[in-house]
Each structure stands twice: as C-alpha cells, then as structure tokens.
Amino acid sequence: MLKIATWNVNSLRVRLPQVLEWLQQHQPDVLALQETKLTDAAFPHSAFSEIGYHAVFAGQKTYNGVALLSQIASQTTITTLPTLADEQQRFLAATYPFQNKELHIVNVYVPNGAELGCDKYFYKLRWLESLHRYLQESIQQFSNIVVLGDFNIAPTDADVLNPTDWIDSILTSDSERQALQHLFDLGLSDAFRLFSQPEHSFSWWNYQAGSFRRNDGARIDLILLTNSLKAMAKSCYIDTAPRRLPRPSDHTPVVLELQTF
DNA sequence: ATGGTCGCCATGCGA
Numbered sequence: 059m060l061k062i063a064t065w066n067v068n069s070l071r072v073r074l075p076q077v078l079e080w081l082q083q084h085q086p087d088v089l090a091l092q093e094t095k096l097t098d099a100a101f102p103h104s105a106f107s108e109i110g111y112h113a114v115f116a117g118q119k120t121y122n123g124v125a126l127l128s129q130i131a132s133q134t135t136i137t138t139l140p141t142l143a144d145e146q147q148r149f150l151a152a153t154y155p156f157q158n159k160e161l162h163i164v165n166v167y168v169p170n171g172a173e174l175g176c177d178k179y180f181y182k183l184r185w186l187e188s189l190h191r192y193l194q195e196s197i198q199q200f201s202n203i204v205v206l207g208d209f210n211i212a213p214t215d216a217d218v219l220n221p222t223d224w225i226d227s228i229l230t231s232d233s234e235r236q237a238l239q240h241l242f243d244l245g246l247s248d249a250f251r252l253f254s255q256p257e258h259s260f261s262w263w264n265y266q267a268g269s270f271r272r273n274d275g276a277r278i279d280l281i282l283l284t285n286s287l288k289a290m291a292k293s294c295y296i297d298t299a300p301r302r303l304p305r306p307s308d309h310t311p312v313v314l315e316l317q318t319f
Numbered sequence: 320a321t322g323g324t325c326g327c328c329a330t331g332c333g334a
Contacts, residue, residue, distance in 0.1 A: 068325075068326070068334085069325090069326055069327080071326090072325095072326070093326095093334090095326070095327070119327090120326090120327055120328080120332095120333095121327080121332090121333070121334095170333075170334055172333080172334085178333090210334095264323090264324080264334085265323090265324035265325050265334090266322080266323045266324045266325085267322080267323050267324085268323090269324095305325090307325095308324090308325075308334080
C-alpha cells in the first residue's frame with residue numbers, strides 16, 4: 059500500500075509540531091505541503107529527517123512555498139513551473155522510485171485569485187494554463203502521475219455547502235472550473251470522487267464566522283490521478299482531525315491509498 | 320448588510 063497525502067499548513071513554522079505528529083501517526087509515503095511561508099534557508103529539514111522523512115522544498119519569505127516529504131528519497135525534482143515565468147513558489151515536482159516503477163508527483167499551490175476579474179484572478183487562470191502545458195508534456199514522459207495540492211477550486215456544486223452562496227464567486231466560477239476540467243481532459247481523475255463519500259465533505263473552512271463549526275467549507279484540496287493509477291486507487295479520504303486542534307491550519311489533510319504496483 | 324480570523328511582520332496584505 060502506498061499512502062500519499064496533501065495538506066495546506068498555512069505556515070510550517072506554526073504548524074511544524076502538528077505536521078510531525080501527523081506524519082508519525084499516519085506514516086504516509088509522501089506528504090505534499092503548501093503555504094509553508096518559509097525561505098529554503100529556514101526549512102526545518104532536520105526535524106523531518108529525525109523521524110525518517112526526506113524533504114524537498116521550494117519556498118520564499120512570507121508567502122506561498124511548497125514541500126514534499128517522503129520516506130524514500132526523490133530521484134529528480136523541479137522547483138518551478140517550466141512553462142511560466144513566476145516569482146511565486148507554487149510548484150514542486152519530484153519523481154520517486156516505487157517497486158522499480160517511476161511515480162511522478164506534482165505538488166501545486168494554485169493562486170487563490172482573490173475575486174473575479176481582478177489581476178490575481180487572471181494570474182490564477184494563466185497559472186492553470188501553464189500547469190496544463192506542463193502536464194501535457196509530463197504525460198508523454200511518465201505513465202504514473204499524481205497531481206495534488208491546494209487547487210483553490212471547488213470542482214462542482216457538491217463541493218460547497220450551499221451553492222447559492224457561491225454564484226459568481228472565487229473558487230467556483232465557470233472559468234476556474236473550465237480550467238480544472240481542461241486538466242481532467244488530459245486523462246486525470248479526481249481521486250476523491252472515485253469512491254462514495256459523505257455529503258458535505260470539505261478540506262478547507264474559513265477561519266472567520268465559525269465556518270468550521272457550521273461545516274461551511276469547500277473541497278478545494280485535490281488529488282488527481284492518471285488512468286494507470288486510477289485502477290490502483292483503494293481509498294481517498296479527508297482527515298478532519300487536525301482542523302479540530304488548537305491553532306489549526308484553515309485546511310486539513312486529504313489522503314490517497316494506492317494498491318502497490 | 321457588514322464584519323467576522325489568521326499569519327506575516329510591524330502595516331496592511333493575502334487568504
């Protein structure tokens with residue numbers, strides 16, 4: 059069994075104890091982190107190596123930042139989207155050898171987009187097009203690809219509590235969903251929806267206005283799989299436990315279990 | 320209808 063997970067931690071400095079605890083409890087083969095908000099010089103790699111995890115990371119001061127933690131070392135890593143000139147650290151791809159096969163893992167922190175029609179929104183759409191170009195190429199090179207992270211898009215109305223609250227809104231707009239569909243059209247599947255799931259399953263809840271208590275969230279943290287891996291998927295679930303801890307991230311982990319090759 | 324909360328870092332910005 060291979061266990062692969064994603065978690066937007068909203069500051070790795072603040073959440074490090076929670077991440078270490080979660081790794082020890084769940085022992086994932088790979089954990090993708092977003093919003094580490096740390097420079098590479100400040101990355102706490104020794105805290106992870108002490109509990110048996112390798113780390114690769116692409117960070118910057120104050121904002122953004124992605125990392126991949128893994129029980130086995132990655133062969134090669136790519137720390138910027140080759141298809142976009144971007145100063146923001148939102149992309150990290152690594153290839154891992156599992157049972158003599160290559161698994162290409164792409165960790166993304168898709169721009170939030172702020173609100174429809176603004177500069178950040180168009181940056182989000184451009185970023186997603188660039189990701190599409192990257193994956194188009196990668197699919198030629200790797201048969202087994204996992205694309206996971208904070209997509210900042212709720213794929214369908216089933217992925218928010220009350221769709222009428224989200225009409226013409228960021229995270230749900232037609233252009234964002236079309237950009238995500240364009241990724242699915244490459245032959246990628248939303249792993250969570252390969253299985254029957256509880257209604258109102260979310261991975262992010264606003265810190266404000268008691269959103270978590272009211273379960274007023276959105277499922278915006280996704281794990282996409284190529285067809286080769288789809289057949290091996292055994293389960294996909296959201297672990298809401300870390301969202302209940304004191305000083306939680308506003309996101310909680312999403313976990314994929316794959317039958318071994 | 321507005322403001323409500325975090326994390327960054329020292330003030331507003333981004334989410």
